[in-house]
Structure formats: C-alpha cells, structure tokens
Amino acid sequence: MTKLTPKSPRKPVPLLVFGAHPDDIEFGCGGIIAGETKAGHAAHFVVCSRGEAGTNGTPQQRVAEAERAAKILGATLEFLELDGDAHLEIRATHAIKLASIIRRLRPSVVLAPTVELNQHPDHWRLGQLVRDATRLARYGGLKELKKFPSHKITNLFFYAVSSDAEPSGAPPVLIDISPPEIIKAWTGSMEAHASQMKTRNYVEFQLARAKVHGMRASVKYAQALYPNDSLVFESLAQLG
Numbered sequence: 314m315t316k317l318t319p320k321s322p323r324k325p326v327p328l329l330v331f332g333a334h335p336d337d338i339e340f341g342c343g344g345i346i347a348g349e350t351k352a353g354h355a356a357h358f359v360v361c362s363r364g365e366a367g368t369n370g371t372p373q374q375r376v377a378e379a380e381r382a383a384k385i386l387g388a389t390l391e392f393l394e395l396d397g398d399a400h401l402e403i404r405a406t407h408a409i410k411l412a413s414i415i416r417r418l419r420p421s422v423v424l425a426p427t428v429e430l431n432q433h434p435d436h437w438r439l440g441q442l443v444r445d446a447t448r449l450a451r452y453g454g455l456k457e458l459k460k461f462p463s464h465k466i467t468n469l470f471f472y473a474v475s476s477d478a479e480p481s482g483a484p485p486v487l488i489d490i491s492p493p494e495i496i497k498a499w500t501g502s503m504e505a506h507a508s509q510m511k512t513r514n515y516v517e518f519q520l521a522r523a524k525v526h527g528m529r530a531s532v533k534y535a536q537a538l539y540p541n542d543s544l545v546f547e548s549l550a551q552l553g
C-alpha cells in the first residue's frame with residue numbers, strides 16, 4: 314500500500330496568510346503579523362499575483378518589494394500563479410490548489426481578505442476561495458489532494474485591506490499592536506511597497522485606521538480580524 318504522507322513533512326507553520334496582491338497582507342494585517350513573529354510564531358505568506366495590473370510598479374519591482382516587506386515582518390513568502398492580477402475567478406481548481414498549500418504547511422490559523430463585495434474583486438474572491446480551501450483541506454476523499462494528509466485548521470480569520478472591506482454588523486476581534494517595535498516593523502513593511510505610494514499615502518491611511526480601531530479598544534493602535542466561525546472558549550475567564 315502506498316503511503317501518502319510525504320517523506321519529510323515540513324515543520325507546521327502556525328500562521329498562514331493569503332494575499333491577492335503583493336501589498337495586501339502588509340496593509341491589511343501587517344501589524345498583527347509583526348506581533349506574532351516577534352512572539353516567536355512563524356508566519357508564511359502566499360501572494361496570488363505579481364500586481365501586474367497596478368498603475369505603478371513593474372511585476373519585478375512588486376515582487377522585490379513584497380520580498381523585502383516579508384523579511385521586515387520576519388515572514389516567509391511564496392507566489393502562486395492563479396489567473397493573474399484583476400482576473401481572479403472563483404473556481405474549484407483554485408480552491409483545491411489553495412487547499413493543497415494548507416495541507417503542505419499545516420497551519421493552525423489562516424488569514425485571508427474579507428469577502429465584502431465593495432472592494433477590489435480579487436480581494437473578496439480570494440477570501441471566498443480560501444474559505445472553501447480550508448474546508449476542502451479537511452476532506453479525505455479528494456484525489457487531487459492525496460499527496461498530503463488532510464488537515465483541519467483551528468481558525469480562519471479575515472482581514473480588511475481597506476476600510477471599504479470591513480464587514481458591517483459583525484464586531485471584529487481587535488489585536489493590540491501598540492508596542493513601538495511592532496509599529497516600526499509594520500510601518501517599514503508598508504514603506505517597502507514604495508511603488509504603491511505614488512498612488513496614495515497608504516502608510517498614513519493604514520496607521521489612521523489602526524488608530525481608530527485602537528481607540529475602540531482603549532489602546533494606541535489595533536488591527537481588526539473577522540472570524541469565519543464562532544470563537545470557542547473554555548470559560549468566560551479566558552476572555553480576560
């Protein structure tokens with residue numbers, strides 16, 4: 314009988330983060346990533362285009378910027394070819410590809426863009442594909458995924474690349490990113506996307522968003538995550 318488990322499975326990655334474009338992760342949840350890697354938790358980014366439809370920056374520049382940004386955040390990075398920038402479609406084959414990455418890396422927590430419609434279409438489509446992928450990664454019978462054993466993640470959270478992408482009605486989980494070293498790393502990772510600053514001062518925009526979320530949480534800066542499933546606690550005391 315053929316053993317399906319790979320010979321040398323990689324060390325599990327606690328945090329796996331998907332982005333549609335080279336700067337989405339840094340802008341949408343870079344402060345949270347900086348806090349996690351500072352705490353010693355590994356993070357891996359999967360970026361699903363090279364930003365080739367953007368007004369500024371060549372795909373080569375965008376890739377180099379993303380690599381530098383990931384390094385600043387202490388994360389590893391890979392690019393995945395799907396349909397290309399501004400062409401992403403929701404297809405079962407894409408969800409299976411993403412599920413295969415989840416199985417290969419075996420994360421506990423997965424982050425993806427929110428599925429709100431009022432934003433770049435690649436963002437919500439990728440969020441939907443990742444949501445499907447986390448489910449498919451669990452199913453034992455999918456022949457395309459037989460290379461790796463099935464895997465159930467602990468939690469899927471969505472992050473909002475911009476304020477338009479924040480879901481209305483659902484209170485977010487707010488993560489305190491106030492420590493200066495976290496803000497410094499996050500800011501540096503956003504500044505690494507220098508080509509995109511010609512369009513708008515995204516660093517100021519994202520810091521302002523984090524300040525507003527921080528005010529809601531009575532801290533200096535916070536970033537928001539939106540859980541896909543109910544969060545489960547053993548007791549109210551765990552809520553601190």
Ligand SMILES: [Zn+2]
Pocket residue numbers: 333334336337433436474
């Ligand atoms: Zn984007």
